Amino acid sequence: xxxxxKKTVKVxxxxxxxxxxxxxxAYEIPVQDDWKVLDALNYIKDEVDxxxxxxxxxxxxxxxxxxxxxxxxxxxxxxxxxxxxxDTVEVAPLANFPIIRDLVVELEGFMEKMKTAKPWIMSxxxxxxxxxxxxxxxxxxxxxxxxxxxxxxxxxxxACPVVGNEPDFLGPAALALGHRYNxxxxxxxxxxxxxxxxDEGGVFACSYANECSQVCPKNVDPSxxxxxxxxxxxxxxxxxxxxxxxxx
Amino acid sequence: MKFLMLxxxxxxxxxxxxxxxxxxxxxxxxLLVIGFTAPxxxxxxxxxxxxxxxxxxxxxxxxxxxxxxxxxPLWAAAHHVRHIFIDFGGLERxxxxxxxxxxxxxxxxxxAIIAVLRLHF
Numbered sequence: 001x002x003x004x005x006k007k008t009v010k011v012x013x014x015x016x017x018x019x020x021x022x023x024x025x026a027y028e029i030p031v032q033d034d035w036k037v038l039d040a041l042n043y044i045k046d047e048v049d050x051x052x053x054x055x056x057x058x059x060x061x062x063x064x065x066x067x068x069x070x071x072x073x074x075x076x077x078x079x080x081x082x083x084x085x086x087d088t089v090e091v092a093p094l095a096n097f098p099i100i101r102d103l104v105v106e107l108e109g110f111m112e113k114m115k116t117a118k119p120w121i122m123s124x125x126x127x128x129x130x131x132x133x134x135x136x137x138x139x140x141x142x143x144x145x146x147x148x149x150x151x152x153x154x155x156x157x158x159a160c161p162v163v164g165n166e167p168d169f170l171g172p173a174a175l176a177l178g179h180r181y182n183x184x185x186x187x188x189x190x191x192x193x194x195x196x197x198x199d200e201g202g203v204f205a206c207s208y209a210n211e212c213s214q215v216c217p218k219n220v221d222p223s224x225x226x227x228x229x230x231x232x233x234x235x236x237x238x239x240x241x242x243x244x245x246x247x248x
Numbered sequence: 249m250k251f252l253m254l255x256x257x258x259x260x261x262x263x264x265x266x267x268x269x270x271x272x273x274x275x276x277x278x279l280l281v282i283g284f285t286a287p288x289x290x291x292x293x294x295x296x297x298x299x300x301x302x303x304x305x306x307x308x309x310x311x312x313x314x315x316x317x318x319x320x321p322l323w324a325a326a327h328h329v330r331h332i333f334i335d336f337g338g339l340e341r342x343x344x345x346x347x348x349x350x351x352x353x354x355x356x357x358x359x360a361i362i363a364v365l366r367l368h369f
Contacts, residue, residue, distance in 0.1 A: 161335050204257040207331035230261055237258040 007031045007082065009040050011052065012092040014099050022099055024090075025049075031082055037091060038066050038077040041103070054103040061217055064153030067094050068103055074158035076217045094158040110154055113170050116196060117178030122189025140185045147180035147225045149218045156212035156222055168201035172212035172222035175203055179225040182232065194229075194236045203229045249343035253350070260327060260350065267324025270317050278317075302367075311364045319357030326353035 006028055014022035027044050038056055045052045056066040061079040068077050069092040071085060082089065097105035127134065156172035157163045163171050170178075178197065182190040197203045206226045213223040253260070285291040294300070304310035326349035333345045 165334055165337060165339055198254075198258065200254055204254075204261055207335065209335075234258045234262055 004030050004032060006087075007040070007085075008088045009044065010088060010090040011041070011044065011103070012099075013052070013102050014093075015051075016101060022093075026088075033083050035082045036078050037068075037070050037075070037080045037082055037089065040082055040089070041077065041091065052103075053101045062151060064151035067153040067155045067158065068092065069095055069158065074155040074215045076153060076155065079217055094154055096158050096160070096164045097154070105154075107154075110152075110157060110171070110173075113174045114152070114177065116170060117174040118189060118193050118196070119174075119177040119181055121181060121184060121187045122192065123186065124188055134186050136185055144180045144183035147176045147183070147220060147222075150177055150220050150222075151218055153217060155215045155217065159211040159215040161209050161211065162205055162207055166201060166205055169205045170196075170201050172206075172226065173220075175206070175229060176220055176222035176225035179229040179232075182229070190232075191236065194233050197229055198233050198237065203233060206230070249347050253343070253346045260323065263320060263323035263353075264327035265324075266316070267320035267322065267327075271321045271324055274317055275321070305364065306367045311367065315357075315360050315364045318360035319353070322353040322356040323350075326350050 008026050008028045010024050010026045012022050013019070013025045027048055029040060029043055029048065031040055031043075036059075038059065041052065041054050042056070045054070054066070054068070056078065057063040058065070059078045061076050064076070066077045067074060069075075069090075070077065070080055071090050072092075074094060077091070091103065093099050093103045093105045097107075097110070100106055150173050152173060154173065160169075160172055162169045175197065178193050181187045182193055203226050206223075208223065208227065210223045213221045216222060281291055282296070286293050286296055305314055330342070330346050330349045334342060338345060
């Protein structure tokens with residue numbers, strides 16, 4: 001049986017037509033002990049203030065839409081139990097992103113960065129259907145599988161101090177995803193990607209705070225991907241002096 | 249300077265990585281021996297006698313080790329200080345900070361190498 005008690009949820013509100021700065025509004029609501037933070041937000045929207053804007057979809061930590069700062073930490077609100085917090089919980093939009101309205105942030109810059117890392121298989125020629133499927137051993141798959149589990153929730157961007165300070169930094173998710181394709185045996189685009197990775201805002205801008213891997217809800221470990229990519233870029237860079245065109 | 253730093257980043261990162269590695273493995277041992285076990289008489293103090301240390305420093309592997317343990321951690325420190333500076337919002341001055349940090353590390357490394365070479369010539 002679910003016990004009902006009260007909690008105060010402090011929510012960041014921002015209406016670009018009326019407010020100059022985001023403000024905080026407190027809602028005292030009845031909560032059930034099995035509620036997630038997202039349930040509290042949905043309750044506020046349904047029962048208290050329908051003007052509240054927040055993104056959510058799947059409620060099972062798959063879609064990556066409901067990322068927010070809960071008591072200052074980037075969390076998927078559908079995966080974060082309300083019972084883990086005291087009587088007052090603060091919910092704010094993801095840090096390091098421009099706010100559109102209330103808890104909704106602008107995704108455009110993030111999407112552009114994801115594209116910059118070229119997260120798709122690049123090969124010199126298209127494989128004919130007659131050649132059949134490409135084979136890949138379990139070991140070859142294991143080299144990148146973890147890095148392909150990203151759900152684009154952007155929690156890592158919110159946690160990363162470099163993203164906050166360097167607007168050009170491609171960021172954990174984009175670099176990890178680019179590295180995922182560099183590690184894929186079917187891909188031939190690593191030298192192209194590595195040029196981007198070695199450029200401004202690439203892997204070497206990462207100062208290894210490791211916050212991205214701490215907050216990642218899917219255990220992608222973007223920080224490990226970036227450190228691996230740094231080493232591969234050093235090798236690639238050194239090769240470019242020894243062998244013309246990096247030995248490609 | 250920023251452009252140069254960007255181009256040299258793979259080298260700087262290797263020096264940083266080497267410095268971190270040496271710092272993590274060798275410095276605790278140095279501190280333990282020189283700071284505690286030798287003064288307390290747990291390890292024999294003769295191990296650190298002038299002749300013995302000079303002998304080590306004058307050998308090729310000893311020279312390389314000494315030059316590396318002095319210079320590489322300087323690069324690690326320089327890289328850390330530069331990134332801490334960026335983390336505190338100093339991106340606009342990154343070029344200048346990089347020049348000071350890496351410049352100091354380069355001067356320190358050069359002095360270490362010269363000092364070691366003087367034992368041989």
